[in-house]
Structure formats: structure tokens, C-alpha cells
Amino acid sequence: MSDLPAVPDPRDMRVSNDDRERVARVLHDSMAEGRLTVNELEERLDKVYAAKTFGDLEPLTRDLPAGNQARAVAVPQPAASPSYRIGGRGTPSTAIAVMSGTDRKGVWTIPPTFTSVAIMGGVEIDLTEARFEDAETTIQAFALMGGIDIFVPEDITVQVNGTGFMGAFENRAQDQAQPRPGAPLVKITGLAMMGGVEVKRRKPPKQKNKNKLIEE
Template sequence: MSVPAASPANDPHNTMRASDADRDRVADALREAYAEGRLDVEEHNERIDRAYNAKTLGELAPLLSDLPQRHHISAAPAPTTGGPIGTQPSMPPEYAPGSKVTAVFAEQKRGGRWLVPSQTTAAAVFGSVTIDLREAVLTQREVVIIANAVFGSIQIKVPHGVVVRDEGTAIFGSRTGSDRNAAGDVPVTADSPVVVIRGVALFGEVSVKYPKVSKIGKFLGR
């Protein structure tokens, strides 16, 4: 496993101190690259660690140098308008905050390897929606899914080690499976990811599906 070499130290822009916003932008770009399959788990983790320990822009730039141009940050000086250094990597529209999954007299699924924004809205009206988080990458430790099922159903599939918290309501409908965590064989800690489910089940159903627990997990009472 390798990380591209650091940028030349004699470039004055590379010696500029990095801000928290610069480190966050690089971390977001690395998460997107991981979700696209451009980085494996070890490379992603190593680069994330180096990003948050970087002191200068010169230390950040190499972490993105072997990725497509849209992931890059600029080492140019900050504009006179007072805006942030560089440009924030663009994120595909379907992954942007406020993403929506809607099924009206239809069936919709969101799954595979995808970036989960801070908030996702799912609506099933006389239809069904499946949101699969088992291979997804959460953009932050706690994400919110607003699930509105009106004469329809919404199923949320979660991986091991995720804490599910249901804050929604049911009116002549049902909400099931959110009264426990999805620990499985992975212990839940204070840093475990949290999925908060809100919204309403009106003559509909919102359910959470957990992964199967192995024999070891059952033996340990999980």
C-alpha cells in the first residue's frame, strides 16, 4: 500500500497552514473515492488518518493526487473575498444532502456502494422503498432517514454494529424492528454509527432488517 509522495516543500503554497475545512474537504473526497472503489479499505483509512493529522496544504495535496481531478483541492491562495482555500470536491447529485427516494405505485431501491448523506428522505405511496446500508459509506457518524410510508412500505437494511433509533410515528400503520441495535458480532461503542429514523407510517409500514447473527453472536447473547 502506498500514498503519493509529498508535494515540493519549496512551493510557498504548499507550506500554507491547512484549516479544519481543508482537512474535512479532503476527507470527504477520500470517502467518495472509497465509495467508487478507487481506494481499498486500508488505503482509505490510512489517508483519512493522514488528512486529519496534516498541518499544511502540501501534506494534503498528495492524498488526492492519484485520484480524478474532481477530487482535488487547490493549493492556490485564498481569494480576496474571504472564501475558503480551494474548491470543495463536487458530489454526485444523488448523494447530495436532502437526497430523496420516492415510490408512487412503484418500487424503488437504493443500495450497493453509495454515500449516505446526513439526511435522506424516503417516501412510499402505494409503493415500496428499500434502503440498503450494508455496503454504504456514511458521511458522518449519525445520519437521519425520514421514512414516510402512506399505504406503502419502507424497509431499511442495516449492517452489523449500527445503532438504530426510531423517532417516527405510526397512524393506523406499523413500525417494526427498530427496538434494538444491529450489533451482531460487532460490539456497540460510543463511536458506533447511528441511524435515526423519523417520519410517519400512515396505513403503511416502516421496518428495519438486521443481518443474521452468527452462532458466536447467539452464544454471546447478541
């Protein structure tokens, strides 16, 4: 069974008074052009003002020229939702580096609570291509004479609340992306002692066009 949420049909979205009036104007113009009779206009107007969704309005201009249809019913297209990132079983739950280095990156699923520890070593956590087990994730980052770099994509919401003691807990991702409905929320907390934790944005990798000719 797929973990991805069903995409709602835009035609099920509710219409506003302005949407109804726009269709009514098109119908009036169509009658003036001789495309509709007075009786047909009245019948369709009754249905226009009783319409609740874009799906109710669409049939009322379906037999009119394409330009009139486009002017009458502009069905809104839903913005791409980042909620496709949510779902699956999170593994692993830790990233530990002691006098060494480790990373978590690529395509992976992060659990609701993830702990990262760097002791005289370095850790890189890259969420650019990651999925999230839950809508809300907490990353606990602890750096002692070491460093932890956390890369977050532009389509997730990030809250950073860490402490630096003789070190730095820096949030370079702030004010670069507005919270989006349905977006995963990542809370980053912890302590940097004589070390550093840095959170920064990273754009998702661009898809390469395999058919693109390479100029010599």
C-alpha cells in the same frame, strides 16, 4: 486526499501498572536464568517503571527468547473500527416511490439527511455496504398505503423513533448490536399511515474465496 482516518499505532498506547509488573517479573526470571546480570536488571527495571507506553517496554525484552518477549509485552491490537464507513460526499438524498418501487443499495454514500417516501408503492434502503457522509445520519421515512424496508448492518448504531397510524413503524434491529465508539449513528424517524416502515439487521455479504474448489 483520503477520507479514511489514520490508524493509531498500538505501541503508542499507555501501559498500566499490571503491564509494568508483568515485564518486571520476566526480567527477574531472566536474571535467575543467567540471561541478565544484576546491574542489567536494575537498569532495565528503572526503565520499566518509567515507561509510559508499550513502545517504551518493548525494547527491554527484545534480546530475550521469543517466549519471554510474548509473556512480557502483549501489545494490544485495536478492534476493527467501523469509522472506515464515514467520509465522502452523500448522493442521492431521496428515495420516492409512487405506485411503483425503488431502492437504494449496494455501494453508495448517504448524506446527513435522507428522505424516503412510499405512496402506494415500495422502497428498499440497504445500508449494508453504504458509507456515511457524517457520523450522524437521519433517515425520514414516510409510508402512505405503501411500505419502506430499511436494512442496517451490524456495525452501526440505530435509533428508531417513528409513528404508525393505522399502520406499523417497526424496529426489528433493537438490542441486536451494542453501540461502538466511532460507529456511525443512524436515526430513523417518520410516519407510517395505512402502510408500514420496517427496520431490520442484515449481515454484510461474505467475501467469496476465488481459489476455493467447487466440489462437483
